[in-house]
Amino acid sequence: MASSAAVGAHEPESPQSPDPIFEPLQFRNLTVKNRLFRSNIAGRFDNYDGSGNPLRYNWELKFARGGVGAIISSFVPVSAEGRIVPNYATIEHDDRIPFWRELGRRVHEHDCRFIMQLSHSGRQRDIVGFDQPIGLAPTDDPDDVNGLHANRMTTEQIAGLVQKFAQGARRAREAGLDGVELHSANGYLFTQFLSSAINDRDDEYGGALENRARFLLEVIGAVRAEVGDDFHFQSKLSAVDYNNAVFPWQARGNTIEDTVQVARWAEQAGIDAVHVSAGSMFPHPRNPAGTFPVETAARTYSALLGSGIYTLRNYLIFRTPGLREVFKWAWERTVPELDEIEGLNLDNARRIKEAVSVPVICTGGFQTASVIRRALEDQVCDGVSMARTLVANNDLPNLFAAGHEQAPRPCTYCNKCLVNTPANPLGCYEESRFSTRQEMIDQILSVYRPSAV
Ligand SMILES: Cc1cc2nc3c(=O)[nH]c(=O)nc-3n(C[C@H](O)[C@H](O)[C@H](O)COP(=O)(O)O)c2cc1C
Numbered sequence: 001m002a003s004s005a006a007v008g009a010h011e012p013e014s015p016q017s018p019d020p021i022f023e024p025l026q027f028r029n030l031t032v033k034n035r036l037f038r039s040n041i042a043g044r045f046d047n048y049d050g051s052g053n054p055l056r057y058n059w060e061l062k063f064a065r066g067g068v069g070a071i072i073s074s075f076v077p078v079s080a081e082g083r084i085v086p087n088y089a090t091i092e093h094d095d096r097i098p099f100w101r102e103l104g105r106r107v108h109e110h111d112c113r114f115i116m117q118l119s120h121s122g123r124q125r126d127i128v129g130f131d132q133p134i135g136l137a138p139t140d141d142p143d144d145v146n147g148l149h150a151n152r153m154t155t156e157q158i159a160g161l162v163q164k165f166a167q168g169a170r171r172a173r174e175a176g177l178d179g180v181e182l183h184s185a186n187g188y189l190f191t192q193f194l195s196s197a198i199n200d201r202d203d204e205y206g207g208a209l210e211n212r213a214r215f216l217l218e219v220i221g222a223v224r225a226e227v228g229d230d231f232h233f234q235s236k237l238s239a240v241d242y243n244n245a246v247f248p249w250q251a252r253g254n255t256i257e258d259t260v261q262v263a264r265w266a267e268q269a270g271i272d273a274v275h276v277s278a279g280s281m282f283p284h285p286r287n288p289a290g291t292f293p294v295e296t297a298a299r300t301y302s303a304l305l306g307s308g309i310y311t312l313r314n315y316l317i318f319r320t321p322g323l324r325e326v327f328k329w330a331w332e333r334t335v336p337e338l339d340e341i342e343g344l345n346l347d348n349a350r351r352i353k354e355a356v357s358v359p360v361i362c363t364g365g366f367q368t369a370s371v372i373r374r375a376l377e378d379q380v381c382d383g384v385s386m387a388r389t390l391v392a393n394n395d396l397p398n399l400f401a402a403g404h405e406q407a408p409r410p411c412t413y414c415n416k417c418l419v420n421t422p423a424n425p426l427g428c429y430e431e432s433r434f435s436t437r438q439e440m441i442d443q444i445l446s447v448y449r450p451s452a453v
């Protein structure tokens with residue numbers, strides 16, 4: 001339930017005009033009507049084979065109607081073996097283009113832009129489809145969360161994947177979308193190359209930072225060559241790996257200094273913006289930052305049981321009173337206090353913004369107009385992206401535009417939405433935010449209602 005302070009805080013204010021939140025953001029190849037981006041998030045709304053399902057239209061339109069300037073899509077695999085779970089729409093073939101074209105058309109009707117996140121899981125997956133038993137990664141080591149195996153890629157396979165990203169970008173452009181983002185953050189394929197804690201190669205793709213960045217820079221070059229110089233293209237980067245946040249005996253991984261250098265190289269290679277995140281895996285205590293609802297995980301994690309070498313261990317931990325409290329403690333040990341979650345990546349965004357000349361978008365907990373306004377006025381970043389905070393309040397941008405400081409019932413960062421995703425539709429599962437349980441259920445299931453289209 002929203003605190004009384006927060007309830008008071010949502011009263012309309014009269015911000016001085018013009019409000020920086022509603023100033024258009026001009027990228028080199030794209031103009032967005034305000035500084036608010038829907039950050040990457042979606043449930044398993046699509047078909048098993050990676051073809052799109054109109055449920056995704058319903059989902060994305062909630063945010064377009066709510067007033068964000070642009071939607072950055074969820075994880076869109078450029079090839080089938082790069083899926084994190086089945087039932088996520090891919091961009092692996094030309095026959096996927098019409099689905100995305102229709103999605104873009106519907107989103108555009110609300111004066112909202114649509115940027116596709118081109119992605120590959122590498123070793124970090126959740127539910128392994130029957131047709132993708134083994135992943136491709138820079139390393140043979142399993143991921144730390146679920147323990148899913150992948151095969152170390154050969155240089156020929158790396159070259160093939162570079163081209164798959166370029167073709168994914170071409171398809172996004174042909175679909176009339178407004179840009180593409182590389183999911184080069186949060187433990188997925190690009191992080192596995194970039195991170196000094198994960199990349200154990202001894203060829204030209206491993207070792208020194210310039211070698212670990214080679215795959216990312218090759219993909220940036222190939223995408224730019226394929227889509228031309230006039231198409232928006234950005235990269236999401238984990239500013240800091242914090243790789244030892246949960247397992248203190250592990251290496252720390254990349255520092256902000258490493259990522260500042262990577263961002264500089266990425267800009268030189270042709271990106272138009274940097275989207276700043278954190279963490280060498282997903283989920284991570286700092287992304288999405290908040291509590292870890294182990295009681296919910298005890299019910300939903302079973303969907304992953306057949307997956308990795310650690311899933312049974314994790315499941316037993318979540319199911320065992322005492323052990324799950326230990327896990328919760330270990331996970332939340334390095335999570336910022338609840339009142340520090342909003343804008344937790346801003347210091348790192350500032351460091352990156354000082355190093356590049358392209359706009360910087362920052363993610364992490366944003367849901368208060370004055371916090372966002374201050375970050376923009378202080379030139380810490382040029383825009384903010386919001387995921388859970390918009391799942392909780394789809395119309396938050398419209399509330400800001402009407403002068404509200406916060407939504408009446410802000411997101412509590414409880415992460416029940418996250419932990420429900422393996423088994424249940426994506427939506428807000430924080431019952432205390434709703435008058436009745438039925439109201440919460442209706443909100444979650446609203447994505448299935450044709451009238452929502
Ligand atoms: C359920 C869920 C799914 C997410 N999926 C993605 C994703 O596909 N790609 C990505 O880059 N980030 C993903 N994220 C991270 C969000 O985009 C966002 O950066 C992060 O949650 C911090 O923002 P927030 O505090 O507003 O939620 C996901 C987060 C959640 C909770």
Ligand code: SF4
Nearest residue numbers: 411412415417428429
């Ligand atoms: S379940 Fe709702 S309140 Fe909790 S983190 Fe997700 S969106 Fe926020």
